[in-house]
Amino acid sequence: MCCQREPLGTKSVNVATVRPTVSKLPALTPRSRLPTPGMKQKQTFSICGEKRKASGSPNAADKKICLNLSMSSDVSSASDLSTVSSLSRTSSGSRKVTVPVSRGKTVSRVAGTNGPRTIAPRGAAVGVAGKRPVPVASTARKAPGGAAGRPPPRPASSTTRPPTTKTNTSGKAGVGGGKKRAAWDLKGRLQDMEAAMTQLLKQKENLEMETCTSGDRLAQMEELNNKLQGAVVEKDSEAQSIQQRAARLQQQLRDVEDEHDHKVKKLQRDISDAEFERATITRQKETLESELTAVRQEAAGLRSTVASLSAAQEGIRAELASVKLLLEAAQEAGRTKDGQITDLKGVVKAQNETMEEMTLKMREHEASRRKLHNTIQELKGNIRVFCRVRPLLGDEITSNEDPTMISHMNFPDDDGKVVELEKLNDANPNESTISGKKGKYDFMFDRVFPPTSTQSIVFEEISQLVQSALDGYNVCIFAYGQTGSGKTFTMEGATDGDNAELMGMIPRAVEQIFRSAADLKEKGWQYEVEVSFLEIYNETIRDLLGNGKDNVKHEIRMVAANSNEVAVSGLTHVKVTTERKISDLLRKASENRAVAETKCNKRSSRSHSVFCMKLTGRNIHTEETTLGLLNLIDLAGSERLKDSGSQGARLKETQSINSSLANLGNVIMALANKEHHIPYRNSKLTHLLQNCLGGSSKTLMFVNVSPKEECFSETLNSLRFATKVCLMFCFSLWPKTELDLIKGQKKATVSYHTLNRVYTN
Numbered sequence: 001m002c003c004q005r006e007p008l009g010t011k012s013v014n015v016a017t018v019r020p021t022v023s024k025l026p027a028l029t030p031r032s033r034l035p036t037p038g039m040k041q042k043q044t045f046s047i048c049g050e051k052r053k054a055s056g057s058p059n060a061a062d063k064k065i066c067l068n069l070s071m072s073s074d075v076s077s078a079s080d081l082s083t084v085s086s087l088s089r090t091s092s093g094s095r096k097v098t099v100p101v102s103r104g105k106t107v108s109r110v111a112g113t114n115g116p117r118t119i120a121p122r123g124a125a126v127g128v129a130g131k132r133p134v135p136v137a138s139t140a141r142k143a144p145g146g147a148a149g150r151p152p153p154r155p156a157s158s159t160t161r162p163p164t165t166k167t168n169t170s171g172k173a174g175v176g177g178g179k180k181r182a183a184w185d186l187k188g189r190l191q192d193m194e195a196a197m198t199q200l201l202k203q204k205e206n207l208e209m210e211t212c213t214s215g216d217r218l219a220q221m222e223e224l225n226n227k228l229q230g231a232v233v234e235k236d237s238e239a240q241s242i243q244q245r246a247a248r249l250q251q252q253l254r255d256v257e258d259e260h261d262h263k264v265k266k267l268q269r270d271i272s273d274a275e276f277e278r279a280t281i282t283r284q285k286e287t288l289e290s291e292l293t294a295v296r297q298e299a300a301g302l303r304s305t306v307a308s309l310s311a312a313q314e315g316i317r318a319e320l321a322s323v324k325l326l327l328e329a330a331q332e333a334g335r336t337k338d339g340q341i342t343d344l345k346g347v348v349k350a351q352n353e354t355m356e357e358m359t360l361k362m363r364e365h366e367a368s369r370r371k372l373h374n375t376i377q378e379l380k381g382n383i384r385v386f387c388r389v390r391p392l393l394g395d396e397i398t399s400n401e402d403p404t405m406i407s408h409m410n411f412p413d414d415d416g417k418v419v420e421l422e423k424l425n426d427a428n429p430n431e432s433t434i435s436g437k438k439g440k441y442d443f444m445f446d447r448v449f450p451p452t453s454t455q456s457i458v459f460e461e462i463s464q465l466v467q468s469a470l471d472g473y474n475v476c477i478f479a480y481g482q483t484g485s486g487k488t489f490t491m492e493g494a495t496d497g498d499n500a501e502l503m504g505m506i507p508r509a510v511e512q513i514f515r516s517a518a519d520l521k522e523k524g525w526q527y528e529v530e531v532s533f534l535e536i537y538n539e540t541i542r543d544l545l546g547n548g549k550d551n552v553k554h555e556i557r558m559v560a561a562n563s564n565e566v567a568v569s570g571l572t573h574v575k576v577t578t579e580r581k582i583s584d585l586l587r588k589a590s591e592n593r594a595v596a597e598t599k600c601n602k603r604s605s606r607s608h609s610v611f612c613m614k615l616t617g618r619n620i621h622t623e624e625t626t627l628g629l630l631n632l633i634d635l636a637g638s639e640r641l642k643d644s645g646s647q648g649a650r651l652k653e654t655q656s657i658n659s660s661l662a663n664l665g666n667v668i669m670a671l672a673n674k675e676h677h678i679p680y681r682n683s684k685l686t687h688l689l690q691n692c693l694g695g696s697s698k699t700l701m702f703v704n705v706s707p708k709e710e711c712f713s714e715t716l717n718s719l720r721f722a723t724k725v726c727l728m729f730c731f732s733l734w735p736k737t738e739l740d741l742i743k744g745q746k747k748a749t750v751s752y753h754t755l756n757r758v759y760t761n
């Protein structure tokens with residue numbers, strides 16, 4: 001059965017065999033090749049499948065067959081593609097391919113028939129690839145009712161209906177030849193009518209048959225429609241999966257593009273880096289070129305220098321030749337000199353021997369120097385008294401007054417040994433005088449330092465005693481006087497920036513000791529210096545180099561039963577090798593004293609401070625050893641009880657001070673009198689200094705005097721105490737008989753003039 005088909009036009013379908021899996025479209029490649037809505041293009045799809053060879057051929061290999069479909073159509077949407085090709089199996093097992101090429105247009109083929117395989121688009125020519133298409137109608141006519149034995153469907157269009165015999169209603173035409181019967185020919189007309197009736201019955205039968213066929217065809221079409229709808233759903237899902245895949249592919253493409261962009265950027269960066277590097281290299285190249293130019297210029301300069309040097313070398317060679325000549329002459333002279341050197345070596349040897357002798361003599365001289373020095377010191381007196389008057393200071397100076405000019409004091413002699421004291425007001429008529437003149441007093445000491453005397457002038461006088469300490473003698477230097485008279489200034493000095501002139505006796509003595517020790521080193525003497533610093537307050541000893549907080553009770557003990565040497569228990573002794581170290585120690589002692597001062601006002605002036613340097617010497621040549629002690633003592637301010645008006649603790653302090661000062665005087669007196677018993681232990685101070693007072697020890701006492709007129713009485717008192725010490729020493733030099741004679745004169749006081757007369761005689 002054939003149906004009228006629409007002409008296919010440019011569409012052509014070549015079908016060999018299509019496998020059921022043909023619904024799987026081949027993978028669509030690049031996104032750019034996917035149709036987009038509204039795109040008009042020619043598409044070619046290849047649907048590949050496999051076909052087995054005829055079953056009669058056992059070795060038949062699978063053959064790949066393809067359905068090629070070319071079309072040119074408007075693709076309105078991607079979903080149209082899903083319906084491009086579909087395949088469904090008919091109920092009879094045959095395969096049917098329906099290919100809608102555009103909306104409402106389909107190409108169908110029924111596989112499995114015995115006839116030639118065709119696709120019968122409406123009115124189009126369909127044929128096997130490469131063969132001329134066979135008209136459908138003729139094919140259908142050749143195989144009527146071929147598919148599944150059914151009659152071919154009746155053509156839908158009335159134009160395709162088989163021609164019907166036109167009934168001659170008018171009766172004018174006969175059935176057989178169209179010849180009109182005569183009216184009278186009833187029989188003939190009856191025959192015609194029977195023939196017409198028969199024809200009409202046939203037509204009726206045909207119509208009934210056609211109606212039946214149309215019903216079948218309608219059912220077939222409905223079935224087909226259902227299948228097509230199923231195929232559409234299937235294709236829709238396929239289209240969705242294709243869309244998802246396309247989306248994945250697009251995502252991949254975007255990833256690839258991103259990666260591409262990333263690589264492009266990286267490449268651009270690499271390019272810019274490379275360009276930068278190229279620019280750097282270019283710059284380096286330029287620099288190197290300029291350096292090369294400079295080096296070339298330098299090389300040119302060097303070449304010219306080499307040329308000039310070569311010329312100079314020639315000159316030097318010539319000079320060298322002349323020098324060689326001179327050298328030869330000198331060598332000749334040298335040989336002569338060698339002889340002379342040998343002679344000189346003999347002379348040097350002789351001189352070395354002389355030197356050794358001289359060194360020995362020098363050592364002997366050093367020993368003699370020590371002895372002589374000591375003799376001189378002894379001749380000068382093992383006990384000496386110096387008087388020092390400080391200048392007026394600050395508020396003490398009235399306008400237009402020279403601070404070194406003191407109205408009530410005179411320094412009359414050129415030797416600097418006498419001080420005259422004159423009371424200008426309120427002369428006490430009962431006051432005893434030395435000069436015999438009321439209100440005027442003369443005092444003579446080993447040395448008197450007026451207010452103009454500097455620290456260095458004062459130290460000159462005591463430096464010999466410091467030397468004695470280095471030579472192995474014990475030396476005590478005291479500063480005695482009323483409060484504010486200049487004892488501490490004399491002993492320690494004042495700190496006024498870096499003014500070295502204000503340095504006191506202690507730092508100067510230290511300086512001299514280290515200097516002399518260095519000088520004596522070449523004579524084989526090595527010294528070890530050990531320092532201690534203590535104060536005695538109210539007969540209690542306190543360590544000024546300790547930690548300042550200790551409540552240790554320090555006791556004075558004899559080092560050995562048969563020796564005079566004493567030691568203080570728990571006292572700090574510091575070995576020093578430099579002067580700087582000693583200044584640090586003095587600072588520490590002063591800080592410790594300052595702490596104590598806060599506890600007891602003005603304590604420093606109410607205590608005795610004893611700075612002691614132990615000097616141990618050893619001669620590495622002679623193995624001779626020495627041990628000398630240098631004690632520098634700042635005594636507490638002396639005050640007369642009746643003048644001070646002290647009470648309570650202050651009274652106790654004053655009594656303690658006066659007692660220890662009186663004991664000092666008694667000890668000195670006992671030493672001068674060569675008494676058997678010396679009362680050292682009556683006070684801490686004399687007990688401590690017992691091996692430094694008396695014997696071969698040297699004692700020097702500074703009596704410091706205030707220039708203030710209101711201190712006249714205290715000044716007089718201090719000078720009298722110092723004179724007593726001085727007299728005792730003078731007595732000690734006298735033969736005992738003469739001493740007894742003087743004592744027998746029963747004079748209350750011994751005048752300076754008497755002593756002077758006795759002394760000079």
Ligand SMILES: Nc1ncnc2c1ncn2[C@@H]1O[C@H](COP(=O)(O)OP(=O)(O)OP(=O)(O)O)[C@@H](O)[C@H]1O
Pocket residue numbers: 389390391393481482483484485486487488489490494604605606636637704
């Ligand atoms: N020769 C001097 N030249 C200049 N100033 C001096 C001299 N002697 C003492 N002074 C000054 O006089 C003041 C009192 O002196 P210093 O403190 O030495 O007296 P002191 O006798 O030690 O008193 P104290 O017993 O209270 O300790 C200080 O300011 C000191 O600098």
